[in-house]
Amino acid sequence: MALDRTELNSLGFAKPPAQTRVVVAMSGGVDSSVVAAQLAEEGYDVVGVTLQLYDHGAALAKKGACCAGRDIHDARRVAEEMGFPHYVLDYENTFREAVIDEFADAYLAGATPVPCIRCNERVKFKDLLATARDLEADCMATGHYIQRRNGPSGAELHSAADPVRDQSYFLFSTTRDQLEFLRFPLGHLQSKAETRALAARYNLPVADKPDSQDICFVPNGNYAAVIEKLRPGAAEPGEIVDMDGRVLGSHRGVIHYTIGQRRGLGIGGLADPLYVVRLDPDLRRVVVGPKEALSTRTIPVREINWLGDEPFETRAEWHVAVKVRSTRPPRSAIIRPLGPTEAEVELIAPEEGVSPGQACVFYDPDSSRIFGGGWIWKGR
Known part of the structure; x- marks a missing residue:
């Protein structure tokens, strides 16, 4: 039965799903796999795309990381079983220039960067979205937990129904133009358990795959080790000082510290606990003070x-x-x-x-x- 031209399909287009092409950004995890499988089952013209973001033989890659070798294999298996085409795009140089290099430089400047936001902003929702348009897609869908709603002034960004899974913090830089083209089919779900139940229903090979943790190119959450690898000699020792400039101890590199840190300062024996309140990379100083100074x-x-x-x-x-x-x-x-x-x-x-x-x-x-x-x- 033909779709009434005034009736919108589940992605918001006034045409049958079979005539609606959707590129699905597939990381190889359960979330994006469920999105792809669900849209394929609904009859959409699905094209799966996975990004290779770094050299999988390099020390930066870690087991279980997003966009690592195993994930590419898993995304390909899901596409094969659900019967839609799947492509792997080499974005290694783009990812390094747009995300990893800035991550390293930000830490060296005493900041605490959030590379996942930059990846969404500069790679997934920029270059990949442009690729989706080149493929003549009507939209691009992802497995992010966030909601897109149509408002009187156009597409709006809304928090996910499940506050535990909500990813709005990492997607704030999504522009209006990008939002018009993007779809987030999981944003209305009440829990991750619902997503895994869908994965089991579709008999996906990733149904029980653990969620990826931390930043994809930082093994075991060791930021300093990654910075030292990317910027040899970056971890220069210096002084730990109080807010009046009095030297309390020494450190092995500003990159090992973050604002608010209390443990691991190596300046025990003081009457009151001290916290990192400021980083001064130019003077190679870690400034500490009482909690109220934070x-x-x-x-x-x-x-x-x-x-x-x-x-x-x-x-x-x-x-x-x-x-x-x-x-x-x-x-x-x-x-x-x-x-x-x-x-x-x-x-x-x-x-x-x-x-x-x-x-x-x-x-x-x-x-x-x-x-x-x-x-x-x-x-x-």
């Missing part, structure tokens, strides 16, 4: 991607909720635009351990909508 209320933010209905600079203030870490809940804040892509964010209640290099993501306090976000920096 509290921050004013955050400089730049490279803002604004997804609100009104232009960003039309208001002097935006009252929103913000996340400054992926693991923290949104907190009430006021955004004061300083330009089209720069602002000062005032937190109503202070946060501890706000670090340059992290994202500050904007949320509607009265709904599940995301208004975009920007990058925290040191300020002027």
Whole structure:
């Protein structure tokens, strides 16, 4: 039976699924595999694409990492069993230049980067999305836990139904144009258990595959080892000082420390616990202080991607909720635009351990909508 031209299919197009081409970004994990299998079962013209992001024989790759050799094999198996074409694209150079190099340089500058956001922004939702358009796809689907909804001003970004799996923090830089082309079929699910149940229903070989953890190119979460490999000689020793500049000890490289760190400082014997409150890579200094010194209320933010209905600079203030870490809940804040892509964010209640290099993501306090976000920096 032909689809009524006024009736939309599950991806939002007024044509039958068989006439709707969708490129599915397949990482080889259970989430993207379920998306591909579900769309194939619904009769869509599915094309699976997996990115090879780094040399799988190199020390950077780790077992079980996203886009590692095993994952490419798993994605290919899912495509074969579900009967749709699958392609592997070599994005190794792009990934290194757009993601890995910046990750290393940011750490050397004393920041705490989030490379997964840059990967989505500069590789998956840029180059891969362009490839999907070249393949004459109507849209591109991913396994991210986030929701896309049509609003009066166009496509809107909304948090996932499952707050535990919500990935909105990592997708704040998705532009309006990209959002019009993207689809997130898992965003409405209430739990990961539902996804695994679907994988079992489709008899997928990855149904019981564990979730990938940490950053894909950082083995065992050892950031410093990766930085030293990428930038030999980067871990130069220096001093640990208090907020008045008094030397309390020595360290083996600023790259081994992050804002808010308490353990592993090697300066025991003091009356009160001390935390890393600032990193000074130019002087090779780790600055420590009491816990209250970590509290921050004013955050400089730049490279803002604004997804609100009104232009960003039309208001002097935006009252929103913000996340400054992926693991923290949104907190009430006021955004004061300083330009089209720069602002000062005032937190109503202070946060501890706000670090340059992290994202500050904007949320509607009265709904599940995301208004975009920007990058925290040191300020002027």
